Amino acid sequence: MALLFVQVTFGAFHVISKGVLLHISPLALAGVRALVAAPLVFAFAWHVDRVVPRRRDLPALAGLGLLGVLGNQVLYILGLQLTTAGTAGILMPSIPIFALAFAATLGIERLDGRRLMGVALAVVGALVLLGPGGVAVGGRSALGNLLILGNCAAYAAYLVLQRPLLLRLPPLTVVAWTFVFGGAATVAVSVPAMLRAAPAAIPAAAWWGIAYIILIPTSVNYVLNSWALRRSSPALVATYTTLQPVIAASLAFFFLHETPGVRELGGFALIAAGLALVAVAASRRARGTAAE
Numbered sequence: 001m002a003l004l005f006v007q008v009t010f011g012a013f014h015v016i017s018k019g020v021l022l023h024i025s026p027l028a029l030a031g032v033r034a035l036v037a038a039p040l041v042f043a044f045a046w047h048v049d050r051v052v053p054r055r056r057d058l059p060a061l062a063g064l065g066l067l068g069v070l071g072n073q074v075l076y077i078l079g080l081q082l083t084t085a086g087t088a089g090i091l092m093p094s095i096p097i098f099a100l101a102f103a104a105t106l107g108i109e110r111l112d113g114r115r116l117m118g119v120a121l122a123v124v125g126a127l128v129l130l131g132p133g134g135v136a137v138g139g140r141s142a143l144g145n146l147l148i149l150g151n152c153a154a155y156a157a158y159l160v161l162q163r164p165l166l167l168r169l170p171p172l173t174v175v176a177w178t179f180v181f182g183g184a185a186t187v188a189v190s191v192p193a194m195l196r197a198a199p200a201a202i203p204a205a206a207w208w209g210i211a212y213i214i215l216i217p218t219s220v221n222y223v224l225n226s227w228a229l230r231r232s233s234p235a236l237v238a239t240y241t242t243l244q245p246v247i248a249a250s251l252a253f254f255f256l257h258e259t260p261g262v263r264e265l266g267g268f269a270l271i272a273a274g275l276a277l278v279a280v281a282a283s284r285r286a287r288g289t290a291a292e
Helices: 002-020 026-048 055-082 085-091 094-105 113-130 140-166 171-196 204-231 234-255 262-291
Strands: none
Touching: 002 204, 002 234, 026 055, 026 171, 026 204, 055 140, 055 171, 085 140, 094 140, 094 234, 140 171, 140 204, 140 234, 171 204, 204 234
């Protein structure tokens, strides 16, 4: 349920951010997100957990910050400026593939047949849902595509590398310190864009959108993802990202009255089947670990 909430609100984030970005540049938005969310999450984590990570954990937390905050947010924004939104959508389902590969290489996940089949079904379902739009490859688009793939790889590595830390630190503490390091780096690269922004020219509706982006997709969702990751597996958390096209199609149905066709329904079914297979594999692994 936590992972479903994350994907639903991330889907709404994409819709809301379109309106917000009419009044503020992408890098300025990334900087504001980090500048406000980092102290907010840190204060809440201290109030709830009152845990200070050991010195040996600080380099790992700094690495998570660079991957999950700086890499995840900034690489995507820069890549999207150079390539098309359709191409970005086609490349995003690579996240669970990267996650499973990283987790298997590090010995965090086992490459059993059910897990591989589940990830494959979910990725194929997402691609079917997105449709045969083609991938832009010429000129600046090639660099943009590489940046989007870098974003996907960074987020996948962030999910996988969290797992060992979450076994000895509370999820809220891990996210808080991740934002301390990653947020500082994001603000540093976003300072010029934030200085060029004109707060007085941003309408009230856009400020409400920025507040939503900071509170839900940035602060709450990072915590929920880590909380769920501690109780499941990197493969399951990453595979849930394939639901984002489903959320987009659902929003289009309710707000734009676009009726899903056979292709969309087929994509939904493949994603649901893939998630079910990965969830069963994660559940069996958790029961086996508990029995040991």
